[in-house]
Structure formats: C-alpha cells, structure tokens
Amino acid sequence: MPQAPKGTRDIIGEDYQAFRYIIDTAERVIGSTGAVHIETPVFEETAVFEKAVGASTDIVRKEMYTFTDRGGRSLTLRPEGTAGIVRAYLENGMKVWPQPVRLYTYGPMFRAENVQRGRYRQFHQIDYEAIGSADPLVDAEAIALLVKILQELGLTGLEVKLGSVGDPEDRKQYNAYLRGLLSPSLERLSKDSKDRLELNPMRILDSKDQKDQVLLKELRARPMLDFLGPEAKRHFEDLQKYLKALGVNFSIDPSIVRGLDYYVRTAFEVHHARIGAQSALCGGGRYDGLAEMLGGAHVPGVGWAFGIERIAIAMEEEGFSPSAEAGPDLLIVPLDEKAREEALALAQQLRPKFRVEFLYTTKSPRKGLEDALKRQATFVAFLGEAERSKGVVTLKHLARGSQEEVYAQELAAKLGARI
RNA sequence: GUGAGCAUAGCUCAGCUGGUUAGAGCACCGGUCUGUGGAACCGGGGGUCGCGGGUUCAAGUCCCGUUGCUCACCCCA
Incomplete structure (x- = not known):
C-alpha cells in the first residue's frame, strides 16, 4: 500500500x-x-x-x-x-x-x-x-x-x-577577515567548516563542533558586528x-x-x-x-x-491541548426505512443555518441516542411511524433531557431557541 | 548525504531460548434492547507480523537488503 x-x-x-x-x-x-x-x-x-x-x-x-x-x-x-x-x-x-x-x-x-x-x-x-x-x-x-x-x-x-x-560590502570584508584568520589553521577546522571557509565563512561562527569553537576563541575571532x-x-x-x-x-x-x-x-x-x-x-x-x-x-x-x-x-x-471539534446542532435518527430519505430532506431544510447530521442506517431510539452522545450533538430528532402519522418529529435536548414533538416548520425556531 | 534505535489489528501493546489455525485492551458493527442515555453481558468483522530475499523440517522471532518512523549531525521553520 x-x-x-x-x-x-x-x-x-x-x-x-x-x-x-x-x-x-x-x-x-x-x-x-x-x-x-x-x-x-x-x-x-x-x-x-x-x-x-x-x-x-x-x-x-x-x-x-x-x-x-x-x-x-x-x-x-x-x-x-x-x-x-x-x-x-x-x-x-x-x-x-x-x-x-x-x-x-x-x-x-x-x-x-x-x-x-x-x-x-x-x-x-x-x-x-x-x-x-x-x-x-x-x-x-x-x-x-x-x-x-x-x-x-x-x-x-x-x-x-x-x-x-x-x-554586502561589510560582509565581504568580514568574510575576507575570517578567511585570513582561519586559513593558516585550516587543518584544525571541522570538515564542514573547511567547506564553509570557501562558501560562506560566516557560518563557521554558528558551528556546533567544539573544535571550531575552540579555535575561534583561541584566535579571538571578532564578531560580524565589529565590521x-x-x-x-x-x-x-x-x-x-x-x-x-x-x-x-x-x-x-x-x-x-x-x-x-x-x-x-x-x-x-x-x-x-x-x-x-x-x-x-x-x-x-x-x-x-x-x-x-x-x-x-x-x-x-x-x-x-x-x-x-x-x-x-x-x-x-507547554501543555496546550486543542479543543475538540464541536458536535452537530442536531442529529436525525431514522427509525424505519422510509424515514431515511425524510431525514435527508429535513437535514437539507435546516442547513446551513444549523449543523445537521443524520444517520444513514435505521436505528433503535436507544442506539440512536448512544450515537448522538458519541457525536456530542446538542439535539437529537427521531423520525418514525409515530411521528409520520402526526406530521411531527420527536426532538430531544441531550444535556437537559427535555423532549417534545415538534412540527417540521417549527424545528428551526426550536433549534435556535435551544429549548 | 551520515549515524543510532524502532516497525505485530484503526489505536496502545503482549507474543519466552525459532515450534500448532498470531493474542489482549480500546475503537468499530450487531444482539440481549422496533420507541429513549455513553453501562453490562454475548457475538462479529477486521492482520500478506512494513516490504523483499536468505538460513531452517519449521521464522512475528535469526541473518542480509530495502522502505518508513523516531532521535541526532549538516542546515534551518
């Protein structure tokens, strides 16, 4: 793979x-x-x-x-x-x-x-x-x-x-100075710094190799700032x-x-x-x-x-932990086969004002509730035969446990009102 | 480019000096439980043991190579 x-x-x-x-x-x-x-x-x-x-x-x-x-x-x-x-x-x-x-x-x-x-x-x-x-x-x-x-x-x-x-002029002079200073001691430089002497002598200053640092100290190399x-x-x-x-x-x-x-x-x-x-x-x-x-x-x-x-x-x-992604405002749970497409239609109707998800498979209210909790949804809505016959959805607020039957037209207002 | 250590399920890991069909926990799916709260119990799907070669009657386990990861050198963000 x-x-x-x-x-x-x-x-x-x-x-x-x-x-x-x-x-x-x-x-x-x-x-x-x-x-x-x-x-x-x-x-x-x-x-x-x-x-x-x-x-x-x-x-x-x-x-x-x-x-x-x-x-x-x-x-x-x-x-x-x-x-x-x-x-x-x-x-x-x-x-x-x-x-x-x-x-x-x-x-x-x-x-x-x-x-x-x-x-x-x-x-x-x-x-x-x-x-x-x-x-x-x-x-x-x-x-x-x-x-x-x-x-x-x-x-x-x-x-x-x-x-x-x-x-650039200052740097040119400084590099010339470093070459003049270090060339006689070329053999004492680290392998990397030998290359640096050619390409960009200033970088020798930054070397983590002790040999280079000791040599620089010994020769009392002046800093760029002096130039x-x-x-x-x-x-x-x-x-x-x-x-x-x-x-x-x-x-x-x-x-x-x-x-x-x-x-x-x-x-x-x-x-x-x-x-x-x-x-x-x-x-x-x-x-x-x-x-x-x-x-x-x-x-x-x-x-x-x-x-x-x-x-x-x-x-x-430093101990920062990013906050988890917020859950949906509403999770719609279809209780029977027919409710699956009703759930999609309902979701479409409420989007994008609310963040709405629905389950693609039918579930029992119990499983639907478990799912809603895992997703950290604010509301869960059940859609089944009982609701269909009355033209309502069962809307439940997870944190509060409050529940009511709501007409589809009222749903947006209910979600906004956070019953 | 160089050096060291690691690599088993989606995740965290176990797997003894090589020995049956490779395990656990978590996660996922389902059932108990077609109408209500993360539990519990039961069941299920998931693995070419990173990959390739070698040694061996036998390799997750040993050897070589390779890829990736982690850390370090160089340099930088």
Missing part, C-alpha cells in the same frame, strides 16, 4: 485543530496591523530561488524539489516564501502602492532534507513581509508583531535572538532602541547567521527550549537587495516566517 511520502503527513483531528488555531490566531493578529493576505504559487521558476536564495546555499544546492514540466521549463516547489512574494511585488507593480506594502501568507514549503523532530519535507509557514522601506522602525514592528503572535498563542520560554549581518559599516551600525542601533521602547525582550547574538544569501543588516530568530534540536520557531531578517537579485529595481524589505509544526510542538510541550 502507498504511504504518505517521507517527511509528509496527514493533518487531521487534534493536529488539524492545533494547526487551525495557530493560523487563525496569527491571521487575527497580523490582520490587525493592516497587512493584507496574498497567495502566491506553490511552485515558481527555478531561477527565482537560485537568484534570491543563492546558488551557494544548502537549500539551492541540495534541498530543492525541482522538476521540468512538459514545456521544458524548470520549476521548483517553493522552499521558502519570501522570494515568491518579492517576485509578486515586482510583477504586480506594488511599488505604486503606499509603502511599505505589508503582506502575509501561509502555506506549504518544501525542502528535501532528512526528517527529524520539527523538520519535515513538506512543512507549513506563516510569512509576513514588509516591502518598500528601509526604516528600522519597520523591522521593529515586524519583530514586535511576531512576539505578539507567540504570546497570543500562550507560549512562554521564548528567546528572541537578534543580530546583524551588515551590508558593520556606519549605516548598518546605525540601523542596528536604532532597531534595538525601538525594540526596547516597545518592551520587546531580546538578546544580541553575534552568531546569528542566515543561510540565505539575500539577508542584509537585520537577522533574527526566535527559539524555544523544549522542542528538540530544531529549536528555531521563527527566522527572519532584512533583504534590501533581493528585488535586484530578481532583476527588479532596488526595493528594501524585511520579513519573517514561522513554522506552524514547530509552534504546535512548542505548544504541546
């Missing part, structure tokens, strides 16, 4: 309830900022990600689901949301809208990684992007918004880690000032290193201690050069994405 592909899963029942709750909460809080919902395609031209995310990144090098369609086009299932949204900004001429344009979306992302707790091949993100302003106030709003959502979801034990990767140019530095300081004024708790973490090429200046992550090794609930930052990488004008932007599955794990760890 076929199974759901590795790293994918069916979301149903309590999982779905939690999922829904997270999305609804996020949507409510984001919506209150005036940001508008956008849906972008789940797949894009492969070039969108190659240009934006960066050819040297892990995502592009080995994690993309790329395929060729029948027209010979190379397409890729989106591994992240920002590139597609910026593409949509350019394509729809949003530069003539009031700036910055604030957009949000949620949906599936795809990365061909090996699976572990909190990491899936199809996972779901809620994305927020503010495009068209370089003002650090916009960064501050984005971060504050994110914290607000997590608070609304009832999460505690969160840590906001803030850093800056500087402007910020005056403008990036000012931006970083203003952002901190705004966040403090807003009462947002954060810690400066010089090792925050984005794995995507498009980030400049602001970079941040939100971590939760109890969800395993994949502790990042949310990551984001500023990407002022992204639109240009895609071939558009220079358009600054900042945004973040959080992983719905990881939020769900964190909430579960």
